[in-house]
Structures are given as C-alpha cells and as structure tokens.
Amino acid sequence: MYISLFCISTLLSVSLRAAGQTSYANDFIDPDFIVAGNFPPNTGGAQTTITAWARNLASRGPWSVMDKQGIPPTGNKHDYLSWAPYWWPDCSGVGNTTALTEQEIWTTCPYRRRDGQFNPDVRTVNDIGNFQELSEAVLYNTLAWAFTKTPSNENSQNAVRFLRIWFLDEATRMTPNLDYAQMQRGPDGQVGSSTGVLDLKGMTKIASAILILRKGQNTDWTADLDAGMVEWCQQYIRWLETAEQALEEASAENNHGTFYYNQLAALKLIVNDNEGAARVTGAYFSGQYQSQIAANGEQPLEAARTRPYHYRAYNLAAMITNARIEKYANPSSTVWNRTSSSGGGIKAALDHAMRFSARDSDEADYAAELYPNIAAVGSIYGDADGAYVAYLKRADPGFSVQPYFLWNQPFAPGEGRALPSARTTASRASATRKSSAGSSSDDDSEENAALSQLIGSNFWSTMRLSLFALSVGLVMF
Ligand SMILES: *[C@@H]1O[C@H](CO)[C@@H](O)[C@H](O)[C@H]1NC(C)=O
Numbered sequence: 001m002y003i004s005l006f007c008i009s010t011l012l013s014v015s016l017r018a019a020g021q022t023s024y025a026n027d028f029i030d031p032d033f034i035v036a037g038n039f040p041p042n043t044g045g046a047q048t049t050i051t052a053w054a055r056n057l058a059s060r061g062p063w064s065v066m067d068k069q070g071i072p073p074t075g076n077k078h079d080y081l082s083w084a085p086y087w088w089p090d091c092s093g094v095g096n097t098t099a100l101t102e103q104e105i106w107t108t109c110p111y112r113r114r115d116g117q118f119n120p121d122v123r124t125v126n127d128i129g130n131f132q133e134l135s136e137a138v139l140y141n142t143l144a145w146a147f148t149k150t151p152s153n154e155n156s157q158n159a160v161r162f163l164r165i166w167f168l169d170e171a172t173r174m175t176p177n178l179d180y181a182q183m184q185r186g187p188d189g190q191v192g193s194s195t196g197v198l199d200l201k202g203m204t205k206i207a208s209a210i211l212i213l214r215k216g217q218n219t220d221w222t223a224d225l226d227a228g229m230v231e232w233c234q235q236y237i238r239w240l241e242t243a244e245q246a247l248e249e250a251s252a253e254n255n256h257g258t259f260y261y262n263q264l265a266a267l268k269l270i271v272n273d274n275e276g277a278a279r280v281t282g283a284y285f286s287g288q289y290q291s292q293i294a295a296n297g298e299q300p301l302e303a304a305r306t307r308p309y310h311y312r313a314y315n316l317a318a319m320i321t322n323a324r325i326e327k328y329a330n331p332s333s334t335v336w337n338r339t340s341s342s343g344g345g346i347k348a349a350l351d352h353a354m355r356f357s358a359r360d361s362d363e364a365d366y367a368a369e370l371y372p373n374i375a376a377v378g379s380i381y382g383d384a385d386g387a388y389v390a391y392l393k394r395a396d397p398g399f400s401v402q403p404y405f406l407w408n409q410p411f412a413p414g415e416g417r418a419l420p421s422a423r424t425t426a427s428r429a430s431a432t433r434k435s436s437a438g439s440s441s442d443d444d445s446e447e448n449a450a451l452s453q454l455i456g457s458n459f460w461s462t463m464r465l466s467l468f469a470l471s472v473g474l475v476m477f
C-alpha cells in the first residue's frame with residue numbers, strides 16, 4: 001500500500017509532463033524575489049514559458065471537491081476524498097451483487113490488493129489530480145501576473161477565482177481536513193491513510209502564490225479573501241497538528257516526513273506565522289533530516305525503493321523546499337549549511353544523485369525530476385567547477401526557458417547565450433508531441449495510461465505549447 005501511494009503522485013507528474021507541462025515535485029518560491037521583479041535578462045524565455053503554462057492550466061479550471069462522483073463516508077462531498085489505487089472489491093461473499101449499487105460495493109465488499117493493477121474507478125474521485133492542477137494553475141497565473149507589474153490582470157483574476165472556488169465559496173469549498181485521503185474502501189475501511197497527507201503537498205505552491213499576491217498588492221486578492229484563507233489554513237493546521245493520521249505522517253522517516261513539513265511550514269507562512277514556519281522546518285532539520293543523508297550523499301531510505309532515481313530527486317525537492325521556507329521565514333538561518341548526523345548535506349545529496357542515470361534503473365520517464373534540484377543547489381552553493389551547468393546543458397538543453405530557471409537565480413549568469421537554438425527547440429517540441437501521443441504505450445503501461453486519463457492529457461494544449469516553444473527558439477535567433 002505504501003508503494004502504491006508513492007506512485008500515484010509521481011505518475012501524476014509524468015502525465016502532466018506528457019500534456020506539455022512539467023509538474024515539479026515541489027518548490028517554494030521566494031515572494032520577495034518575484035515582487036522585486038529584478039529578473040536577469042536571460043530569464044525572458046522562462047517567463048514566456050510560465051505565461052504559456054498559466055494560460056494552458058487556466059483553460060482547465062476551475063477545480064472543486066464537488067467535481068468528484070464518489071461520496072465520502074460522511075455523505076458530505078465537501079470533504080476531500082481519494083481512494084487507494086491498487087485495491088479491488090471482492091463481492092463474491094456478499095450475496096446478490098447485481099442488486100448492489102456502486103456506493104454499496106464501496107462499503108460492503110472487502111477490498112483486496114492487486115499489486116500494480118490500478119483500479120480505474122479511482123479516477124472518478126480525482127480530488128488529488130484536481131488539487132495538483134489547482135496548485136499549479138494558481139502559482140503560474142500569479143507569476144504571470146507579477147511579470148506585468150500591474151495591480152490586476154486576467155492571470156491574477158484566474159488565480160484568485162481558483163483559490164476562492166476550492167477553499168472559500170460556500171457552495172464549492174473543501175472542508176479543512178484530510179480524514180478521507182487515500183481511503184481504504186470496504187467494510188473494514190472507510191478511513192483515510194496517513195500517507196494520504198502527501199496529497200496536499202502542493203500547498204507550498206499555493207503559499208508561494210498567496211504571498212506574492214499579498215506582497216505585490218494585487219487588487220483581486222482582497223482583505224476579505226485573505227482573512228478567509230487565513231482562517232481556512234488555521235483550521236487545517238489544527239488538523240495537521242492533532243489528527244492521528246497526520247501525526248503518523250509527521251513521523252515518517254522518508255520523503256513522506258519531509259513533505260509533511262513542507263506543507264505545514266507553508267501553511268504557517270500563509271497565516272503570517274513566520275516564526276512558526278521556521279520552528280516547523282527546524283523540527284525537520286533536527287529530526288528526519290539527520291538520518292536521511294549518508295556521508296557520501298546517498299539517501300538510503302530513498303535508494304532502497306523500487307525507483308531509486310525518482311525517490312532521490314523527489315526527497316531532494318522536499319528538502320530544498322524546507323530549506324527555502326526556513327531561509328525565507330528566518331533570513332539569519334544557516335539552514336543551507338546544516339548537515340545530517342553522518343555529515344551529509346543537501347549539496348552532497350544532489351552530487352550523489354547526479355551520478356546515477358535514470359535509464360540504468362529503467363526510470364527514463366523520471367529523468368527530468370532532478371533538473372530543478374540542480375539549478376536550486378547551484379543557485380545557493382554556486383557552480384564553481386561548472387558541473388551543474390554542464391549537466392543541464394547535456395540533459396536539458398532548453399533549461400534556461402524552463403520556469404525553474406527563473407526562480408533559481410543567480411545561476412549560470414552567462415547562460416543567456418545558451419538558450420536553445422531553433423533546431424534544438426524544434427526537436428524538443430516534436431519529442432513532447434511524441435510523448436503525448438504515445439503515452440499509452442509507455443513502459444509504465446496501464447498505471448501510467450490510467451493516470452494520464454485521470455489528469456486529462458490534452459493533445460491540443462501540447463500542440464500549442466510545442467508551437468510556442470518553436471517560436472521562442474525562432475525569436476531568440
Ligand atoms: C437480485 O437483485 C435483482 C435486482 O434487485 C433482483 O431482480 C433479483 O431477483 C435478485 N436475485 C436474487 C437471487 O435475490
């Protein structure tokens with residue numbers, strides 16, 4: 001069960017990438033950097049990409065917990081719900097199955113695990129995928145607005161409307177708890193799992209956006225909305241700090257623990273409790289972090305998993321996010337210099353992860369997950385020997401038009417000239433098209449296919465983005 005839950009969020013990322021947009025595992029973007037708006041000229045391509053992603057994502061919204069077909073055990077659709085994906089009903093001992101409604105099957109038939117077999121009905125309760133899209137739509141639309149240095153524009157109106165619909169409007173709001181996240185169905189189930197807390201890891205993206213709207217004095221983000229959001233987050237923080245399944249997740253030793261602290265610290269920033277945020281990340285760096293990195297930079301708990309390349313990158317993104325939040329909440333923090341009990345640190349963990357090829361462990365689909373981490377580490381510790389830029393030039397030749405390049409500054413200041421040539425961009429665009437069209441024949445087979453439907457892979461937006469990438473390439477040269 002543990003494994004299945006890890007997969008769902010990573011497969012969501014892969015599917016979003018196939019739809020022409022990469023979903024970063026996690027990130028926190030310093031709102032002061034964005035609001036100041038002093039972006040180096042070589043980030044123009046990244047800004048254009050962000051604006052295109054914002055438009056593409058906005059066309060798919062709004063999102064609400066009311067969109068799902070399944071109903072949580074409370075009978076209240078406002079309650080967040082997601083189902084454990086590899087479990088199937090066995091109604092053989094439950095009498096007249098033809099007379100059972102779907103809802104009765106979910107509650108009366110025992111559910112049994114079929115390893116690696118994704119139950120497609122999980123799609124009908126897509127709060128998880130909807131929240132992920134929401135968090136990214138809100139973030140990219142907020143960034144796209146911030147570039148314009150105006151009090152409001154269509155992007156910020158979208159971001160604010162999406163926030164209002166998911167969190168605040170009476171008719172569509174989510175109840176501030178995850179009681180039914182990654183819920184087991186059947187007569188003995190009907191309760192959420194601790195691992196389901198990971199479903200809302202995108203709260204760091206939402207926090208980044210809200211802080212940018214607030215500090216950038218966006219006129220769509222009214223005092224009423226801000227107060228409503230603060231109240232929602234205070235209630236949800238209470239749940240994260242007291243509910244049994246949340247506390248179990250807080251003590252998870254691996255990436256689940258790391259992401260729990262991402263989420264809680266981000267929420268503290270939303271409720272204007274910077275000290276509280278730094279306390280939360282401090283607890284992580286004195287806690288789980290201590291045993292997550294070996295002296296040589298290996299992350300033993302992640303390396304032991306079925307997809308070691310992915311899990312190293314995944315936990316790194318969460319570690320970096322915790323460090324980013326701490327440094328923002330407490331500028332005098334020396335968090336980037338913190339070492340684990342065996343003397344490892346974030347930079348060592350990245351350097352070690354870079355030694356592995358995704359292809360070697362049959363994880364080619366996950367290769368891009370490491371790239372934002374490389375830029376993030378390079379922007380903090382520098383790139384004295386040029387190893388980080390060299391890696392990205394080889395692995396992700398268009399990296400300077402990727403959104404992560406914008407907020408990972410200063411990184412590779414001379415890279416303005418390294419923008420992809422029209423030819424490279426065109427071949428990347430055609431690779432994107434291919435991966436979209438061929439997503440059902442991926443190695444990851446049925447799970448991947450099921451999840452790309454879950455996310456709603458969108459061929460036309462891929463085409464639009466590909467054309468856009470082409471035109472960026474042509475304009476640059
Ligand atoms: C099973 O349920 C159906 C639909 O309610 C009903 O028509 C049928 O007679 C039932 N069969 C048995 C054996 O109870």
Ligand SMILES: *[C@@H]1O[C@H](CO)[C@@H](O)[C@H](O)[C@H]1NC(C)=O
Pocket residue numbers: 334336337380381
């Ligand atoms: C780590 O600590 C040293 C010494 O205090 C300091 O010069 C350096 O900037 C710190 N590194 C980071 C990444 O904060």
